[in-house]
Amino acid sequence: MILEFFSATDVGRARDNNEDSVALDEAARLIVLADGMGGYNAGEVASQMLTSFISTELGRWLKDPGREARAGEVRRAMDICVDNANRAIFNAANTNPRYAGMGTTLVLGVFRPEGLLLGHVGDSRAYRLRAGRLMQITRDHSLLQEQIDAGLLTVEEAAFSSNKNLVTRAVGVEDTVLMELHLHEVQAGDIYLLCSDGLSDMLDGDTLAQLLNGNPALPEAAQALINAANDNGGRDNIALILARAEGRQRTEGRGWWPFGRRGGN
Template sequence: MTLEFFSATDVGRQRDNNEDSVAVDEEAGLAILADGMGGYAAGEVASQMLTGFVCAELGRWLREPGKQAKAGDVKRAMDICVDNANRAIFNAANTNPRYTGMGTTLVLAVFRPEGLLLGHVGDSRAYRLRAGQFAQITRDHSLLQEQIDAGLLTAEEAAFSNNKNLVTRAVGVEDAVVLELHLHEVQPGDIYLMCSDGLSDMLSDARLAQILQGNTLLPEMAQSLITAANDMGGRDNIALILVRINSQGRVESRGWWPFGRRNR
């Protein structure tokens, strides 16, 4: 099996700056998405620190000593790398007044022969489309999700809640962070969507699935998703990474920034 990647960010319709960041290392089978928080400059700094650090450090390890590593070793490497990035962001937030309170969500995917190692912090999400079945495969670290789990709200009621953006876990806001990690089996034909809440808050799961199934090429899927989110108001920055599992062909990685500013 081979992997096809496509990544994109967009500033949305109501924001002046882009606090979302994405990074892909196709050789390492690595994809990272982050949604920063903490003010005009700080959120952008946090998300770019996280994606840059993890892509450089974990990508290097996966391409070299990590090539023959077992899943348990890769999990430990992911934990260590995210912990180191968390400390760097936390220290920057506590030594520079401009960055006080900054933090970021994270979705981190490592595709291996044994499957997908998927980690996340916060309310950015990962979904899987398999044989026409669309499912969210991460669980938000948010107040809203805790209320749903406790039976205080239904999923339908949650869609209209004012507490959508209150996360209970984020990278960089404390001196330690717990990365939730799971191993998922992958199959040829699978399409994985990683995204910030600028996409998932604007579009229902049914609409996301419809757009993915209505397009053949990953760039077309990305453009359609971003356009649909902006047509619904584009209230936040939008970031997404699409990964398709192919049974043959070469690995491809492309990025596309149609409206917003490309992350550096």
């Protein structure tokens, strides 16, 4: 599987600091996105702790003992790494008053021969664009999603709800965390979008699909998504990772690499 990656973050139009964080390890085929929460700069601390911890610890394992691991072993390694990161953030929040109550969402992806192992906690999302059609492949851990599932709100009503940012799971807020983890088949031509709610709250699925379909180069697609989110209000920080799966090798002269290209703001 040949992969191309691109990441970007933006502070948005309403915030002074950026509490979103992303990390890529192309050699390990590992992508991580986090959206922090908490007072002062605590959300920024939590998200950066999480992405740094996972990219360092899990990335090292995937490139060495985990290189030949089976999917079940990789799942276990992902769970252990997230659990250890959760404890580190939780302990920091409970030993430093400045960080009290901090936490973060998470979307974590590992591309393997079997497919994409995708884990998430909270309301940061992953989407898949296949044959021009966009599908959300994570389900928010949020009060709003629970109300939709219970039939108390329609999806249309939820778009105007005041409870958009109330998550029911987050990394670092308790001494344990449950990451939802699934394996997704990957097909040639697929594009995967991981994003914080600073993007998904500003743009609906049709708009996301239109911008991805209309901008074949990943850097241009990322910038188009950020610009559109800011044009619609930019009420939160914006973070995204794009990953495209290719079915065959292309030459470096045409702008393609075995593990793709990395960039960002």
